[in-house]
Amino acid sequence: MLSIPHKNFKTGVLLWLLFLQVIPLGLKAKETSTPTNSISVKPIGHTSEGINDGDKINVDKNDWDDSSWDDWEQAEQTTTDGKSSAIAPITGYVEIALGQRFKRDTVIKQKQTLGDIKLHLNWQHLLTNSLFDGSRFISKADIYYDQVQASSQIDIRELSWQTSLHKLGQQGQNWDLKMGKQMLTWGVGHYVFINDHFAKDWQSFFAGRDDNNLKLASTAVRLSGYYSFANIDLVWLPKMQADHYINGEIFSFYSGAQQQNIAPRLTANQPSDGELAIRLSKQIGSNDIAIYGFDGYSKSPEAIDFQGKPAFYKIRSLGASLISPLANGLFKSEYGYHDHSQNSPIENQFISLAQSNQQWLIGYEQEIKANLSLALQFHWRNAIGNDTTNQNRKQITVNTRWQNSMQTLTVDWFQFYELQEHDNYSRLTMHYQPNDQWHYKIGLNHFLGKPETFFGQFENASNYYASIQYLF
Amino acid sequence: MTYSTAYALTAEQIIRKAEQAAYYAGDDGSSLARIIIVDQQGRKLMRQFSLLRKDVIENGQQTGQQNLLVMFSRPTDIKGTVFRVEKSNNIEQDDNRWLYLPGLDLVKRIAASDKRTSFVGSHFFYEDVSGRSTLLDNFELLDSSGENYLIKATPKQPESVEFSHYTVQIHKQNFIPVTIDYYNQDNKHYRRVEAIQIETLQNHPTVTRSKVSDLISGGYTLMEFRNVQYDIGLPDSLFSERSLRYPPSQWFK
Numbered sequence: 001m002l003s004i005p006h007k008n009f010k011t012g013v014l015l016w017l018l019f020l021q022v023i024p025l026g027l028k029a030k031e032t033s034t035p036t037n038s039i040s041v042k043p044i045g046h047t048s049e050g051i052n053d054g055d056k057i058n059v060d061k062n063d064w065d066d067s068s069w070d071d072w073e074q075a076e077q078t079t080t081d082g083k084s085s086a087i088a089p090i091t092g093y094v095e096i097a098l099g100q101r102f103k104r105d106t107v108i109k110q111k112q113t114l115g116d117i118k119l120h121l122n123w124q125h126l127l128t129n130s131l132f133d134g135s136r137f138i139s140k141a142d143i144y145y146d147q148v149q150a151s152s153q154i155d156i157r158e159l160s161w162q163t164s165l166h167k168l169g170q171q172g173q174n175w176d177l178k179m180g181k182q183m184l185t186w187g188v189g190h191y192v193f194i195n196d197h198f199a200k201d202w203q204s205f206f207a208g209r210d211d212n213n214l215k216l217a218s219t220a221v222r223l224s225g226y227y228s229f230a231n232i233d234l235v236w237l238p239k240m241q242a243d244h245y246i247n248g249e250i251f252s253f254y255s256g257a258q259q260q261n262i263a264p265r266l267t268a269n270q271p272s273d274g275e276l277a278i279r280l281s282k283q284i285g286s287n288d289i290a291i292y293g294f295d296g297y298s299k300s301p302e303a304i305d306f307q308g309k310p311a312f313y314k315i316r317s318l319g320a321s322l323i324s325p326l327a328n329g330l331f332k333s334e335y336g337y338h339d340h341s342q343n344s345p346i347e348n349q350f351i352s353l354a355q356s357n358q359q360w361l362i363g364y365e366q367e368i369k370a371n372l373s374l375a376l377q378f379h380w381r382n383a384i385g386n387d388t389t390n391q392n393r394k395q396i397t398v399n400t401r402w403q404n405s406m407q408t409l410t411v412d413w414f415q416f417y418e419l420q421e422h423d424n425y426s427r428l429t430m431h432y433q434p435n436d437q438w439h440y441k442i443g444l445n446h447f448l449g450k451p452e453t454f455f456g457q458f459e460n461a462s463n464y465y466a467s468i469q470y471l472f
Numbered sequence: 473m474t475y476s477t478a479y480a481l482t483a484e485q486i487i488r489k490a491e492q493a494a495y496y497a498g499d500d501g502s503s504l505a506r507i508i509i510v511d512q513q514g515r516k517l518m519r520q521f522s523l524l525r526k527d528v529i530e531n532g533q534q535t536g537q538q539n540l541l542v543m544f545s546r547p548t549d550i551k552g553t554v555f556r557v558e559k560s561n562n563i564e565q566d567d568n569r570w571l572y573l574p575g576l577d578l579v580k581r582i583a584a585s586d587k588r589t590s591f592v593g594s595h596f597f598y599e600d601v602s603g604r605s606t607l608l609d610n611f612e613l614l615d616s617s618g619e620n621y622l623i624k625a626t627p628k629q630p631e632s633v634e635f636s637h638y639t640v641q642i643h644k645q646n647f648i649p650v651t652i653d654y655y656n657q658d659n660k661h662y663r664r665v666e667a668i669q670i671e672t673l674q675n676h677p678t679v680t681r682s683k684v685s686d687l688i689s690g691g692y693t694l695m696e697f698r699n700v701q702y703d704i705g706l707p708d709s710l711f712s713e714r715s716l717r718y719p720p721s722q723w724f725k
Contacts, residue, residue: 122551126721178717183577224714231712283712325566328583330583370586407592436548436549
């Protein structure tokens with residue numbers, strides 16, 4: 001992430017105003033080609049209720065003639081105005097998002113938890129020269145002013161090149177390569193990650209930014225091989241990418257040593273080593289199964305080094321997952337064994353990081369009636385060895401999602417509940433998308449529990465927010 | 473086809489031929505598609521996607537199973553989203569569905585859903601697009617005197633659908649379902665699906681423009697297909713996670 005002086009804030013606003021003024025309305029030249037062999041169909045009048053075609057339902061001729069077809073990222077494809085377009089358009093959105101706490105946090109003065117003026121840009125280009133034919137260049141960026149941090153940011157969400165390796169002969173035909181900054185996600189849990197050790201942005205998640213912002217881009221080389229026995233994904237991250245963990249910048253957290261919440265703007269030395277992640281996956285009938293391996297680091301500095309500072313610790317993990325249709329829904333399960341034994345005792349002398357932990361997830365989801373779905377997950381984490389970091393957790397999550405019949409309104413309620421400590425976290429969002437340009441969202445994040453519990457420590461971070469997006 | 477046959481077709485036979493003509497033309501196919509949704513207030517939404525389809529053939533016979541890939545390019549918020557379906561031929565077994573969300577690089581398995589709910593926010597139902605199994609209704613031939621057969625369909629499980637019955641007009645020459653009219657419990661005509669334009673492409677009569685109307689609210693949706701191609705030899709391997717993460721653009725040249 002790159003910080004630029006926030007005098008650019010004005011530029012951001014100007015850009016935004018400019019975009020609102022100049023977005024074309026997608027009207028292009030009219031379609032002129034006529035089908036060579038077509039018939040227009042007139043049904044015979046068997047309409048017992050006597051629907052009057054000219055009365056209520058008017059097919060506007062212009063509906064068919066509105067020639068705003070996009071190219072399908074095809075340089076060779078002729079556009080509707082008869083010209084060949086080699087450059088894909090830039091798409092994206094402008095967003096204003098605001099949020100604040102329900103209550104004051106005594107250690108953080110600021111009541112505001114979200115204040116973004118954001119320009120999101122997305123540009124993808126399909127290369128067609130002979131050497132790189134069919135490969136894709138993908139770039140996505142958030143350029144925004146963050147009022148809460150009083151800084152302007154450029155967050156590269158993706159900057160990658162993706163290609164098939166078919167030019168490397170017979171074996172290469174089964175492999176794809178994607179390199180650069182990219183999103184990486186796997187595993188079957190919803191907001192519960194067991195074998196997904198890729199970087200996440202918990203600050204954005206708690207503040208009510210879009211779900212896409214839960215993930216941070218990682219610089220990685222990803223090789224994907226597709227064979228009849230299994231699909232293979234090999235991911236090498238040259239340098240470990242940490243989470244945007246809760247560090248006291250926007251949300252305070254509980255300190256066991258001080259028996260209260262603190263907001264120290266925590267920093268930790270990030271290891272500069274690389275990481276490796278591997279997945280083997282296969283579809284057998286209607287079942288999706290996968291095996292995962294990882295050799296790298298924790299993404300938040302939950303250990304304490306010999307100087308008493310927060311530290312990232314090494315993890316090696318092995319796991320598996322299964323998704324299978326069951327009754328009228330989907331059953332899912334995931335397991336992971338996280339081994340911490342590579343961390344030297346010196347690094348761990350101040351905190352006894354459990355030698356390892358095991359995690360299970362069992363879930364079931366089903367559409368219980370039209371446009372209403374219910375999903376349940378049970379997540380159990382069990383520390384092995386001497387554990388004072390309280391890694392044992394048994395939590396359930398309940399997710400209810402409702403959409404109106406035209407899918408313009410979505411209400412989503414996601415509830416975490418810890419069975420032993422009874423701390424809990426509710427996420428409630430309401431999306432309204434009346435058209436393809438304007439999207440509105442309101443939501444709240446609510447934490448409840450004893451101050452020393454995982455969700456309870458964020459009680460004063462409970463917040464509500466609203467956002468407006470203009471998409472182009 | 474003319475009336476050279478010595479016997480008249482039964483309702484079941486006509487419906488099967490219509491199903492074949494509407495959903496199983498050729499062994500595979502590709503096309504671009506555009507949907508324009510016009511709500512009751514006249515607001516327009518647009519969806520655009522490209523489509524790859526391949527039938528599962530065993531011993532030279534159609535099994536009724538199909539593999540589908542739907543790759544969205546419009547609107548902005550769902551651009552790059554890819555939908556993969558393994559259509560089941562068994563009414564007891566649901567289709568397998570996956571959704572790829574590019575913003576998170578997430579391949580999400582989707583639970584089976586009510587097939588009579590909106591397809592991507594349009595007035596078309598998922599079942600209108602993928603085809604309603606002919607095993608789910610009882611059929612009765614009402615009229616074969618005009619240029620279309622008129623068939624009445626009554627659901628075998630009335631509690632699972634929103635209609636009490638529907639009538640379908642099937643073109644006698646090409647067996648394309650031209651108009652489908654749905655009636656609710658009060659016998660009110662509330663919904664119509666119609667073929668607006670049919671083109672013969674590679675000897676397959678193809679509905680290139682269709683429309684569904686909500687006769688209660690006055691909203692409607694138009695669907696249009698372009699660049700339709702049949703029997704292009706799509707490999708089976710195309711219908712896998714590989715295409716979700718890296719859409720196979722070469723099949724649209």
